[in-house]
Amino acid sequence: MNKYFIIFSFWFFILLVISMSPKKHGLYIHWDIVKQSLINHPELTIIDFKTGISWNVIVGNENILGSFHADVEPKTIDDLKKTIEIWGNYSWTPRSVLVNMPDGELVAASIHNMPHAGVEGEPYLKIVNKRTGGYGTGINRDYVKNNGMSGHVCLHFYGSKSHKTKKEDIKHQDKIRIAANISN
Numbered sequence: 001m002n003k004y005f006i007i008f009s010f011w012f013f014i015l016l017v018i019s020m021s022p023k024k025h026g027l028y029i030h031w032d033i034v035k036q037s038l039i040n041h042p043e044l045t046i047i048d049f050k051t052g053i054s055w056n057v058i059v060g061n062e063n064i065l066g067s068f069h070a071d072v073e074p075k076t077i078d079d080l081k082k083t084i085e086i087w088g089n090y091s092w093t094p095r096s097v098l099v100n101m102p103d104g105e106l107v108a109a110s111i112h113n114m115p116h117a118g119v120e121g122e123p124y125l126k127i128v129n130k131r132t133g134g135y136g137t138g139i140n141r142d143y144v145k146n147n148g149m150s151g152h153v154c155l156h157f158y159g160s161k162s163h164k165t166k167k168e169d170i171k172h173q174d175k176i177r178i179a180a181n182i183s184n
């Protein structure tokens, strides 16, 4: 065997091992169970399924048990920058993610990146005008201050529903199944 063949075989083997290593998936846990762990505005780490980039968010819902999904906000401006890096901008397009829950479990989810329904410079839950995303006058759903985001984004889990339609969002549910490795 010549040395080039040995070098080639070595790197071929390394690449083969890398390509075969299983991608980490999240648990497929229903919203009715997941929401029990999201009381009192916990901090969560979100991992983008495709790129592996992670960022931290805070759960904003004041009544998570009565909510259909989690409304979250980046914890800091640096966390917001990570989301811009992943989506390229603000976007309603959902992405598959893994959520590191307060109990350490990794759960499959889906999130978009379009801030809405809040005003950064006004108190949380105050009635305000000109909420982001064309939400007009209403309750200020911007819980985290000084993070550069006016409003919040939606984090869906298996069985989550839209607050507007009160139905499951098919696009989010598809992304959740990808993160959980569940075939349709």
Ligand SMILES: [Zn+2]
Pocket (backbone or CB within 6 Å): 069, 070, 071, 153, 154, 155, 163
């Ligand atoms: Zn929402």
